Amino acid sequence: MLHLITGGSASGKSVWGEQEALKTGAKYRFYLATMRPWGEEGKERVRRHQKQRAGKGFCTIEAYDHLENVSLEEEPGREEKPGREEETRKEDRVLLLECMSNLVANEQFGEGGTDEEILGRVERGIRHLQACAGHVIVISNEVFSDGTVYEEQTMRYLGLMGKANRMLAEMADRVTEVVYGIGVAVKEEHKIP
Numbered sequence: 631m632l633h634l635i636t637g638g639s640a641s642g643k644s645v646w647g648e649q650e651a652l653k654t655g656a657k658y659r660f661y662l663a664t665m666r667p668w669g670e671e672g673k674e675r676v677r678r679h680q681k682q683r684a685g686k687g688f689c690t691i692e693a694y695d696h697l698e699n700v701s702l703e704e705e706p707g708r709e710e711k712p713g714r715e716e717e718t719r720k721e722d723r724v725l726l727l728e729c730m731s732n733l734v735a736n737e738q739f740g741e742g743g744t745d746e747e748i749l750g751r752v753e754r755g756i757r758h759l760q761a762c763a764g765h766v767i768v769i770s771n772e773v774f775s776d777g778t779v780y781e782e783q784t785m786r787y788l789g790l791m792g793k794a795n796r797m798l799a800e801m802a803d804r805v806t807e808v809v810y811g812i813g814v815a816v817k818e819e820h821k822i823p
Contacts, residue, residue, distance in 0.1 A: 695751070727767065
C-alpha cells in the first residue's frame with residue numbers, strides 16, 4: 631500500500647505520516663530520512679523530527695538518493711531483528727519516507743540528468759521500497775502556491791516536484807493533503823466488497 635501525504639510547510643504532514651505509520655500495526659517501522667542537514671537550521675530540523683518520533687519504534691535510515699539501493703534487512707540501530715521467516719513478510723514492515731522534496735533536490739543537484747532520468751530514479755526507488763515494505767508512506771511538500779518566479783534551476787526543480795507528485799499520486803492507493811494539521815482525503819483506497 632502506497633500512501634502519499636502532502637501539504638504546505640509546517641502543515642502537520644510529518645506528524646500525520648507518523649500516525650498513519652503507527653496505525654498500520656506493522657511490527658517493523660522504518661523512517662527513511664532524505665534531508666542532508668546543511669547548517670544549523672538543517673541540524674535543528676533533524677533534531678526536532680527525531681524528538682517527535684522518539685519512542686515510536688522507528689529505525690532511521692539515511693538515504694539521500696538512489697532509493698533502489700535501500701535495504702530493510704539488517705539496518706544498524708534496530709532494536710528487534712526479524713527472524714528468518716519474518717524477513718520475507720513485507721506486510722510486517724512500514725516505511726515512512728521524509729520527504730520527496732529533499733529526494734528530488736538531491737537527485738537533481740547531486741546525480742543530475744534529464745527530467746526523465748531523475749523521475750525514473752525516483753520511480754524505481756519507490757517501487758523498490760514497495761517491494762520491501764507492505765506499507766510505504768511518502769511525505770511531500772506542496773511548493774507551488776506562492777506565485778513567485780525563481781531562477782531557472784529552481785523553476786526546473788518545481789517542475790520536477792510537480793511531476794513527481796503527480797506520478798506518486800497516480801501510483802498511490804491513498805493521497806492525503808494535510809491542512810492546518812487536518813488530513814483531507816484526496817484519493818482513497820477502494821476495496822471491492
